[in-house]
Amino acid sequence: MDWLYILVPLVIIIVAFLAFKKKPKAAPPKIETAEKVEVAHRPELQEVVKEAVAPVKKEVSFSERLKLGLSRSRSEVWGKLSGLFSGPGLDENTIDSIEELLYSADIGTATVGELIEEVKKKTKEGNLTENSFKTFLFDFLKNKMAPVQEKVDHSLYTFDSSAPKTTKVIMVVGVNGAGKTTTIGKLATKLRAQGATVVVGACDTFRAAAVDQLQVWCDRAGATMIRAKEGANPSGVGYDALQAAVNANADYCILDTAGRLHTKENLMDELAKSKNVLKKIDPTAPHQILLVIDAITGQNALRQAEEFHKTLGLTGLIFTKCDGSSKAGSAVTIVEQLKLPIAYIGVGESAEDLDVFNVDDYLHALLGS
Secondary structure (H helix, E strand, C coil), X not given: CHHHHHXXXXXXXXXXXXXXXXXXXXXXXXXXXXXXXXXXXXXXXXXHHHHHHCCCCCCCCHHHHHHHHCHHHHHHHHHHHHHHCCCCCCCHHHHHHHHHHHHHCCCCHHHHHHHHHHHHHHHHHCCCCHHHHHHHHHHHHHHHHHHHHCCCCHHHCCCCCCCCCCCEEEEEECCCCCCHHHHHHHHHHHHHHCCCCEEEEECCCCCHXXXXXXXXXXXXXXXXXXXXXXXXXXXXXXXXXXXXXXXXXXXXXXXXXXXXXXXXXXXXXXXXXXXXXXXXXXXXXXXXXXXXXXHHHCHHHHHHHHHHHHHHCCCEEEEECHHHCCCCCHHHHHHHHHCCCEEEEECCCCHHHEEECCHHHHHHHHHCC
């Protein structure tokens, strides 16, 4: 019976081995769903699928943001212009329609008149077609803006750590509602992201909500904000902010001024006083005086710019809220008539929606070219 003690365990081992032996896994049947088949046969969907499953969100460039922001102007005005071409030439009715569209975009009378004359001339010569119209319009508008835009000193808005250490003073003005406070917050954020030290003066002491809003932006950006009690002297706050910036050897001092109606002479005089007070600390200050213009105001923006320029001697403009207006083309008239360059353009609420103005990018986004 001794052999049973050997045989039984051996049988158990063999049975267990056969029971748990790993069988080769059969390949799963190939299943091609209707959705997969459709994507495979529609190349335009493949990029959409790739974007949907991408692990990291694709960064949107500012030029793409600008195109999206100017979509209303493009679709309601500028995109319709080339569509008016229906034959080898333009009749009077079509030319009148072109003129009407340009006026609806708040392009100035002189600019519209000159453009229409060029259109008539090129039409008679047979040098203007639907395909060439956008190119013609692009070149015409660029010739109006480019010479003025060359005046922009980008070194004042782009931080260079290797440059001599000085405090650049930027005074920002504008009427209430133009987006001045938000724009200053965005500008401070962008400069801080470049490594610059920034002091912001909350000189709009008549609007507590504006000061609190600016404080939130500065806290997020890591910028220092100088504020005073509600109703304090705006000029005094500007003076204190610049003094603090100089003492700290800060790279930038940005001053948010009280919103002013350009029709109120005494209020404009207060702005001039705020500007002159800064010279007690730095005779060259402010180095930039930028007017924030709301694109929605159209031709009224030109009137604002004229009055602020007369009082303060503006050095440039910041064009905001272009994403909510069909009149973003008014920038052409403002730049041409006042000979003031646009330093920044804004097309949204986030800091990434504000960037240095580029003529080519602006016109391509506006015309859809």
